Amino acid sequence: MAFVSPPEGPRENVSAGIALTSVDALLNWGRGHSLWIMPMGTACCAIEFMATAMSKFDFDRHGTVPFIDPRHSDVMVVAGTITRKMAPAVVRLYEQMPEPKWVVAMGNCAVSGGIFYYDSYSVIRGVDELIPVDIYIAGCPPRPEALEDAFLQLRNKIKTESFVKGVRHTADHELPLLGHRKAAAHHDDAAKTAEPESAEEACS
Amino acid sequence: MNVTELREHICETYPDLCPLFSLEFGDGVLTVDPERLRQAAVDLHNFGFDLLGMVTAVDRGDAFELVYRLRSRVLSVGMFLKCRIPRDEPKAPSMVDLWPAADWHEREVYDLFGVVFEGHPNLRRMFLPEDWKGHPLRKDYVDDNIIRRPDYF
Numbered sequence: 001m002a003f004v005s006p007p008e009g010p011r012e013n014v015s016a017g018i019a020l021t022s023v024d025a026l027l028n029w030g031r032g033h034s035l036w037i038m039p040m041g042t043a044c045c046a047i048e049f050m051a052t053a054m055s056k057f058d059f060d061r062h063g064t065v066p067f068i069d070p071r072h073s074d075v076m077v078v079a080g081t082i083t084r085k086m087a088p089a090v091v092r093l094y095e096q097m098p099e100p101k102w103v104v105a106m107g108n109c110a111v112s113g114g115i116f117y118y119d120s121y122s123v124i125r126g127v128d129e130l131i132p133v134d135i136y137i138a139g140c141p142p143r144p145e146a147l148e149d150a151f152l153q154l155r156n157k158i159k160t161e162s163f164v165k166g167v168r169h170t171a172d173h174e175l176p177l178l179g180h181r182k183a184a185a186h187h188d189d190a191a192k193t194a195e196p197e198s199a200e201e202a203c204s
Numbered sequence: 205m206n207v208t209e210l211r212e213h214i215c216e217t218y219p220d221l222c223p224l225f226s227l228e229f230g231d232g233v234l235t236v237d238p239e240r241l242r243q244a245a246v247d248l249h250n251f252g253f254d255l256l257g258m259v260t261a262v263d264r265g266d267a268f269e270l271v272y273r274l275r276s277r278v279l280s281v282g283m284f285l286k287c288r289i290p291r292d293e294p295k296a297p298s299m300v301d302l303w304p305a306a307d308w309h310e311r312e313v314y315d316l317f318g319v320v321f322e323g324h325p326n327l328r329r330m331f332l333p334e335d336w337k338g339h340p341l342r343k344d345y346v347d348d349n350i351i352r353r354p355d356y357f
Contacts, residue, residue, distance in 0.1 A: 085331070
């Protein structure tokens with residue numbers, strides 16, 4: 001986006017200058033600076049999320065407003081352990097969010113299952129088994145600064161998207177949401193058994 | 205009231221429960237047979253134990269051990285009530301009519317151990333989905349979704 005001064009000539013109709021931009025840059029600027037959050041808080045990371053939203057850290061100044069309504073939200077922050085009983089509700093809430101939508105996996109439990117990775121009968125090992133995730137934040141729980149940084153990173157990511165050309169960076173929505181990672185693991189196994197060159201290409 | 209006084213009082217009031225009373229780690233423990241569990245609970249309730257802190261179970265391999273944590277506001281003392289029930293037929297009487305707090309606790313024990321509480325008004329799964337197979341806190345529970353912890357941790 002570039003701001004230019006008014007051109008020479010009759011100036012009485014042009015009182016405040018002209019902004020030149022592209023549709024994509026304007027849309028991404030608007031989207032990146034008004035990320036309304038659907039807090040999917042299920043465990044202690046939600047406490048840290050609340051601390052981030054309160055006055056000491058105050059991430060409202062980034063335009064990121066917590067809003068307990070999936071139909072009005074842009075970002076789902078999965079803050080906490082997702083169990084197999086909670087999983088259908090997470091997917092349902094994600095599906096209720098209007099496009100474009102992004103997901104932030106906050107904390108080790110939402111990233112990979114965390115300390116419940118081994119020997120747990122009930123915990124989903126990472127919320128990306130259910131829904132496509134844009135930003136991962138490590139930590140148990142992460143500091144509020146890490147969550148703020150995640151939104152700045154997400155804003156950078158949104159800047160690279162293009163509404164006009166249809167470029168989105170979220171994962172493939174044609175995959176079934178449940179079992180999404182199993183399909184990816186199957187793909188990796190197939191790549192390992194293939195030729196070494198093609199495996200390298202798959203990795204790169 | 206301390207545990208020694210509690211033991212004396214129980215022995216005076218209910219002489220048949222006296223030999224079942226023991227001390228474990230400084231706490232009074234009453235260990236009863238499954239046939240006497242309900243009557244012992246009624247007796248303790250009448251004795252003054254008006255609060256039920258928790259109900260849980262332990263998988264002892266050959267039996268499930270039910271553990272009831274009781275507390276009395278009047279006597280200002282707490283104690284345990286324990287009962288071993290056979291593993292092949294895990295049944296126990298429900299205590300919901302004595303202590304309403306037992307409602308969700310017994311549902312939890314049913315959910316995770318498969319102990320059937322007879323007389324419970326609403327014995328459904330508590331934490332796991334309705335269509336879950338098995339009872340995960342049993343030692344012989346198997347589930348393909350579990351990734352076992354490697355030895356090097």
